[in-house]
Amino acid sequence: MISISRSAIAGSLCGLFLCLPAGTQQAQPQQPPAARITVSVNEVIVPVTVTDDKGRFVSNLEARDFRILDEGRPQRISFFSHDQRQPVVVGFLVDLSNSTKTHWKTYQDAIKELIWGLLPGDKRYTGYLISYSNDAEVVVNTTWEGDKLTEEVSKMKPGGGAALYDAIYKACSKRELVEGEPYQPRRVIVIVGDGHDTASQKTLNEVLELAQRSMVTIYAVSTQAFGFNNEFKDVLERLTTETGGHVEYPLDSLYKDVSGYLSVPSDEGNYALKVGTGGYAAEISAAIIKAVGGIQGEVTTQYVLRYNPDVDPEAKPKLMRRIRVEVPTLPGVKIRARGYYYPNVVPGASPGPNGQ
Numbered sequence: 282m283i284s285i286s287r288s289a290i291a292g293s294l295c296g297l298f299l300c301l302p303a304g305t306q307q308a309q310p311q312q313p314p315a316a317r318i319t320v321s322v323n324e325v326i327v328p329v330t331v332t333d334d335k336g337r338f339v340s341n342l343e344a345r346d347f348r349i350l351d352e353g354r355p356q357r358i359s360f361f362s363h364d365q366r367q368p369v370v371v372g373f374l375v376d377l378s379n380s381t382k383t384h385w386k387t388y389q390d391a392i393k394e395l396i397w398g399l400l401p402g403d404k405r406y407t408g409y410l411i412s413y414s415n416d417a418e419v420v421v422n423t424t425w426e427g428d429k430l431t432e433e434v435s436k437m438k439p440g441g442g443a444a445l446y447d448a449i450y451k452a453c454s455k456r457e458l459v460e461g462e463p464y465q466p467r468r469v470i471v472i473v474g475d476g477h478d479t480a481s482q483k484t485l486n487e488v489l490e491l492a493q494r495s496m497v498t499i500y501a502v503s504t505q506a507f508g509f510n511n512e513f514k515d516v517l518e519r520l521t522t523e524t525g526g527h528v529e530y531p532l533d534s535l536y537k538d539v540s541g542y543l544s545v546p547s548d549e550g551n552y553a554l555k556v557g558t559g560g561y562a563a564e565i566s567a568a569i570i571k572a573v574g575g576i577q578g579e580v581t582t583q584y585v586l587r588y589n590p591d592v593d594p595e596a597k598p599k600l601m602r603r604i605r606v607e608v609p610t611l612p613g614v615k616i617r618a619r620g621y622y623y624p625n626v627v628p629g630a631s632p633g634p635n636g637q
Contacts, residue, residue, distance in 0.1 A: 324359075325351075326467070327586040328498075328525070329606050330579065330617040339614055342584065350605040351590050360587035368405035368466035369580060370423060370459050372452040372497075373430065376474025377414040378443035381504050384532070384565055385439050388504060391569045392473055393431040395502075398577040400427030407466065409456045410434070414441035415480050417448035423457040445474060446481035449488040449520075453495045463496035469526075469580055472501040476517035485516060492524055494623050500526040500576050502569075525619035527579070529572035532565070590624065599624070 327349060331339040344361035375392060400408050403425065410421040410430045420433045452470050459466055470492070478485075492499060501517045517528045590602070603621045608614055 324587060324589050325604070325622055326463070326496075327588070327604075327606060327618060328467070328583040329586065330583060331608060331611075332615045332617075334613055334615075339608075339611065342608065342611075344586070346608050346610050347584075347586060348607045348609055349586065349588055350607070351588075351592070352596070352599075352602050352604075354591060354593060356588040356591055358586050358588055360585070362585040364585075366581050367583075367585065368461075369399065369407075369469050370462060370466040371399050371406075371408040371580065372411060372456070372468075372470040373408060374411045374413065374445070374448045374452060374470060374472045374474070375434070375437065376443055376445070376472070376504060377412050377437055377439045378441055378474070378477070378479070379439060380443070380475055380477065381439045384504070384569075387565050387569055388473060388502075389434060389437065391502070391573045392434050394570070395471065395573045395577060396427045396430045396434070398573075399580060400425060400430070402427065405466065407459050409452070411448045411451055412437060413444045413448035413474075414439070415444065417444045417451050417481075419451055419456055423459060442480040443474065443478050444480040444482075445472070445476065445478040445516075446483040446485060446488045448472075449492060449499075450481075450483045453488070453491045453497060468495065468497045470497055470499045471576060471580070472499065472517065472520070473504065474501070474517075475503055475505045475513060476501070476515075476520075477513035478516070485519070489520060489523060490623075492520070493619075498525045498619070500579065501528045502572050502576060503528055503530045503532075505530065505532065523619070525617070527617065529575050531568035531572035 329347070331342060333339055340363075342363075344358055347358060347361075349356040349358060373392065373396060381388060396408065396410075400406050405425075407423050407425045408427065408430060409419065409423045410433055412418050412420050421430050424430075449470065449472075462468060499520045501521055503514075503517060505514065521527050586606075592602075601621050601623050604618075605620070606616050606618045608616060
């Protein structure tokens with residue numbers, strides 16, 4: 282097994298897409314476990330990723346380079362930031378189902394590196410740990426002490442089903458809040474799993490809307506192995522893209538550049554890199570390290586814009602509003618950001634996603 286060093290994690294520019302509530306939500310150390318994170322929106326936060334046609338991050342933009350459209354209506358940007366590190370509260374959701382057993386030790390090490398990278402011992406950066414198999418459990422509540430989380434990760438052993446949706450529900454409703462959410466720190470969830478769910482009481486639609494209303498951006502490191510079909514792949518894609526994040530697939534193309542893959546017979550299967558060899562372990566570790574580094578970079582670095590929605594007074598109220606971010610001076614770039622948000626509930630509003 283190749284050891285993973287903290288220096289292996291590399292930063293990259295990214296984007297998230299969050300909404301800003303009317304008033305700061307105060308820390309609630311005595312809050313009952315079942316308390317729900319709620320916000321009402323009348324200012325919108327827009328973290329954004331901008332990449333060129335080769336996938337390289339464009340990092341030299343200014344506020345005047347951006348344009349925001351809310352239901353097609355141009356908005357005035359009231360706040361712009363491009364700080365290298367911004368406070369976050371991160372939920373680490375770890376899949377402990379049977380599907381993670383194959384490369385569990387490597388993922389276990391990678392999860393610890395991700396925690397150390399995002400919780401550097403500074404009280405501005407906090408996190409919590411939730412494991413899920415047959416049930417979802419808040420293993421460590423919100424804290425800035427990353428070692429408390431990594432100690433529990435070291436004890437984890439996979440086995441059982443997967444209650445992913447219940448884990449997301451608990452991340453949005455059953456953990457202690459931090460003063461300032463979701464201004465600073467903003468709210469992020471990182472899922473380490475393949476997206477399948479066999480044991481939840483909640484549904485995908487329920488937890489997706491809850492995450493959106495709670496101003497949470499979801500990222501994922503997929504544990505799906507190369508060459509295996511994953512019928513739940515669309516679950517991770519939907520959870521991440523609709524909340525402004527993305528999925529990393531460290532093992533999905535592990536052998537794409539390896540000559541002889543699927544043409545060299547062996548007892549373990551047709552692998553050019555034999556299971557149990559140093560080359561195989563190195564490829565697995567390197568791919569997972571790269572994926573974790575990509576997530577860490579996206580969480581910690583981005584453009585952040587804010588605007589107070591200028592809404593057409595004649596337009597029919599809506600439960601959700603679509604928004605678009607553009608960089609008119611660079612028409613060829615790719616922009617990643619959440620495509621809609623939930624404003625204040627308005628009587629008579631037209632339905633949002635899922636007919637709600």
